[in-house]
Amino acid sequence: MVEKYSVKTYENGGSDDGDENKERGNWSGRMDFILSLIGYAIGMSNIWRFPILCYRNGGGAFLIPYLIFMALCGMPLFFLEVAFGQFCSEGPITAWKVCRLFKGAGYGMTIITGLTIIYYNVIITYIIYYFIASLTAIPSLPWATCDNWWNTEACASLHKAVNCSVDNCTDIDSNVTEDVYNIIFNSTSNNLTGDDTEMKVITAAEEFWNHRVLGITDGIGNLGSIRWELAGLLLVSWIIIFLCLCRGIKSSGKVVYVTATLPYLVITILIIRGVTLPGAAEGLKFYFIPKWELLLSTKVWSDAAIQIFFSLGPSWGGLLTMASYNKFHNNCLRDSILVPIVNSATSIYCGIAVFSVLGFLAQDTGLPIEDVVRAGPGLVFVVYPEALARIPLAPLWSILFFIMMFTIGLDSQFVMVEGVCSAIVDSYPRVLRKRKTLFVLGICVTCYFLGLPMTTGGGNYILFILDWLIGYLGLMVIALVECFVFVAIYGLNNFYEDIAMMIGKFPSVWWKICWAAVTPLIIVFILIMMFVENAPILYGNYSYPTWALVIGWMVAFASVVIIPVWMVVEYFISSKGDTFWQRCISLTRPTSDWGPAVEKYRRGRYANTIKPEVHYMELKRRFPGSETK
Known part of the structure; x- marks a missing residue:
């Protein structure tokens, strides 16, 4: 109740x-x-x-x-x-x-x-x-234009795009084709194609992020x-x-x-x-x-x-x-x-x-x-x-x-x-x-x-x-x-x-x-x-x-692998019983200080359990072999 x-x-x-x-x-x-x-x-x-x-x-x-x-x-x-x-x-x-x-x-x-x-x-x-x-x-914002020291010839500011061929690059105003505007918003880069070469077109904001902020390798x-x-x-x-x-x-x-x-x-x-x-x-x-x-x-x-x-x-x-x-x-x-x-x-x-x-x-x-x-x-x-x-x-x-x-x-x-x-x-x-x-x-x-x-x-x-x-x-x-x-x-x-x-x-x-x-x-x-x-x-x-990828997955699995590893640790340091099954069962039961931390709320089935503020060494003295930590 x-x-x-x-x-x-x-x-x-x-x-x-x-x-x-x-x-x-x-x-x-x-x-x-x-x-x-x-x-x-x-x-x-x-x-x-x-x-x-x-x-x-x-x-x-x-x-x-x-x-x-x-x-x-x-x-x-x-x-x-x-x-x-x-x-x-x-x-x-x-x-x-x-x-x-x-x-x-x-x-x-x-x-x-x-x-x-x-x-x-x-x-x-x-x-x-x-x-x-x-x-x-x-x-103005530093990623609004392509005339900064970190910009490359591939930069397109969306106010101005760059049309490149083998020998020269010329600026063209906002009246440019959709191909030029179709830049790398979707994590891919499109190309401006000349007769003999291709150049990726990148937004000024992308270049600011990659070259100015990250200096990406x-x-x-x-x-x-x-x-x-x-x-x-x-x-x-x-x-x-x-x-x-x-x-x-x-x-x-x-x-x-x-x-x-x-x-x-x-x-x-x-x-x-x-x-x-x-x-x-x-x-x-x-x-x-x-x-x-x-x-x-x-x-x-x-x-x-x-x-x-x-x-x-x-x-x-x-x-x-x-x-x-x-x-x-x-x-x-x-x-x-x-x-x-x-x-x-x-x-x-x-x-x-x-x-x-x-x-x-x-x-x-x-x-x-x-x-x-x-x-x-x-x-x-x-x-x-x-x-x-x-x-x-x-x-x-x-x-x-x-x-x-x-x-x-x-x-x-x-x-x-x-x-x-x-x-x-x-x-x-x-x-x-x-x-x-x-x-x-x-x-x-x-x-x-x-x-x-x-x-x-x-x-x-x-x-x-x-x-x-x-x-x-x-x-x-x-x-x-x-x-x-x-x-x-x-x-x-x-x-x-x-x-x-x-x-x-x-x-x-x-x-x-x-x-x-x-x-x-x-x-x-x-x-x-x-x-x-x-x-x-x-x-x-x-x-x-x-x-x-191997290192990344090892790091990712660490939070999963620790669960069975700690089962083994707990089995050897705090389980009780004569058989393997008894020792495992003892680990599934709450410790004696499980429950409300404040003494006045330890009522009902918690009334006669050990209060959490009792010193650990006192617990060890009063209950030898206790699993409480």
């Missing part, structure tokens, strides 16, 4: 003021948590991934599988992780005292997030670079030297992250009041400007008009399902970490419905800003929409800047756009860095908890130096392959493990009782159905489609060498 509390107890989060958890601390207010979740869930993929997926997979028709998977997979996983973290008030690793046999999943989360924060801050570095370039280039085997401008800005970005996280959630929880809300203001301004541009209506038609026949394609459904993991962030450990700082009676069910809805609405809203501008660019160049669309960073650092350069008061709109991208990037990075720090600090609380500020500093410094290779001329090849490989497989496997543990090992009835202890009522049976059957089946479908499609990894037209 669930012990009854007054309605006010749940509405106030179980405490009128102050921190319930004196050791780890709590959010200062409920909005700190909500805004942190919204900021985390609404990341760069909402800008550069969702609108393009929507366009390429049937326009408005793509919203049907996306919203279906949001309800059947995204929300259930979101609720599972938030409830899991809030109940035990532990980080991604120590939370798995619920089932030590699968503790490796917690390490898998930390590995994925730890690798991601290294290259994610490099992307934030690029954003800072573009912001400074926009700020210092008034009245010919492949991952030729990294070149460090670009000190990028290295300096990478240091600046890590300093900003540290200053915002130096006091943990107490500092980041206040910063998100700006970083989580400012993007909505900027997006709204960009939408107002975008929809008033000529050609915007055509862009929005491509974005919204359904292509119903594409719903028959399995790729459309797999793309929609995969996007859920990049939109909401389950399996990364961030949701679990943020929820672990909630007060015990926070209504995690309400939050787990609200945030995914806000996230989906924001993804659609961002698409309006993107496609209204791309529609303008298509009309202005005479190209069809599909030839100016590019997914990923190319949309943010090439196509959108090219469009902004053609709008009156271009530096103003560019500054606003990159401010928005910067705040969006910071929100996600806050949560991921805090997730890694909390995972390790909670594993060694007696050593690190009082020194958490120094530990956060150490993480930031370490990640800075690990990110330096990505500031070289060939660094973007490393970033691209990491971004391509790290998240997919590990995220799906960890999500499956979570469902399996709470359904088949811990038991959904037990988990429901835990949730009821927090929110004062049992959730609907709907969540049980999803966790037990629907959500795992969707994840299995995604995994099958990943192997069936098996798309090659290409950076534009560049194919990675075999050695780079």
Whole structure:
């Protein structure tokens, strides 16, 4: 039976003021948590991934599988992780005292997030670079013309194209053919052909990105030297992250009041400007008009399902970490419905800003929409800047756009860095908890130096392959493990009782159905489609060498391999029993300190268990051979 509390107890989060958890601390207010979740869930993929997926997979028709998977997979996983973290008030690793046999999943989360924060801050570095370039280039943007020192003879500014033959190159004005305008927006380069030679035509924005920002080399085997401008800005970005996280959630929880809300203001301004541009209506038609026949394609459904993991962030450990700082009676069910809805609405809203501008660019160049669309960073650092350069008061709109991208990037990075720090600090609380500020500093410094290779001329090849490989497989496997543990090992009835202890009522049976059957089946479908499609990894037209792919896949599999490896580790260091089977069974049972971290909430079946604040050495003395850590 669930012990009854007054309605006010749940509405106030179980405490009128102050921190319930004196050791780890709590959010200062409920909005700190909500805004942190919204900021985390609404990341760069909402800008550069969702609108393009929507366009390429049937326009408005793509919203049907996306919203279906949001309800059947995204929300259930979101609720599972938030409830899991809030109940035990532990980080991604120590939370798995619920089932030590699968503790490796917690390490898998930390590995994925730890690798991601290294290259994610490099992307934030690029954003800072573009912001400074926009700020210092008034009245025009540096990627608007082809008369800069980094430009080549192949440059075409879209205001002016270059017609090249063997002996000479002549400028021709805007009255040029569509072949000249048909530049590399789709990750391919077209050629201007003379009698004896061919020259690739590249936009001014593309050359600014490749030659001025990246100083890109010919492949991952030729990294070149460090670009000190990028290295300096990478240091600046890590300093900003540290200053915002130096006091943990107490500092980041206040910063998100700006970083989580400012993007909505900027997006709204960009939408107002975008929809008033000529050609915007055509862009929005491509974005919204359904292509119903594409719903028959399995790729459309797999793309929609995969996007859920990049939109909401389950399996990364961030949701679990943020929820672990909630007060015990926070209504995690309400939050787990609200945030995914806000996230989906924001993804659609961002698409309006993107496609209204791309529609303008298509009309202005005479190209069809599909030839100016590019997914990923190319949309943010090439196509959108090219469009902004053609709008009156271009530096103003560019500054606003990159401010928005910067705040969006910071929100996600806050949560991921805090997730890694909390995972390790909670594993060694007696050593690190009082020194958490120094530990956060150490993480930031370490990640800075690990990110330096990505500031070289060939660094973007490393970033691209990491971004391509790290998240997919590990995220799906960890999500499956979570469902399996709470359904088949811990038991959904037990988990429901835990949730009821927090929110004062049992959730609907709907969540049980999803966790037990629907959500795992969707994840299995995604995994099958990943192997069936098996798309090659290409950076534009560049194919990675075999050695780079092997290293990339080894890194990608690390978050999966750690799960069975840690099973073996746990078997030898903490299992109990005389036979192999008995020792394995002992690892599936929660440890004696599993449950609410705050003593006053350890009621019901947790009333006679060991309180988590009891010193580890005292536990060892009182319970020799205890599996508790």
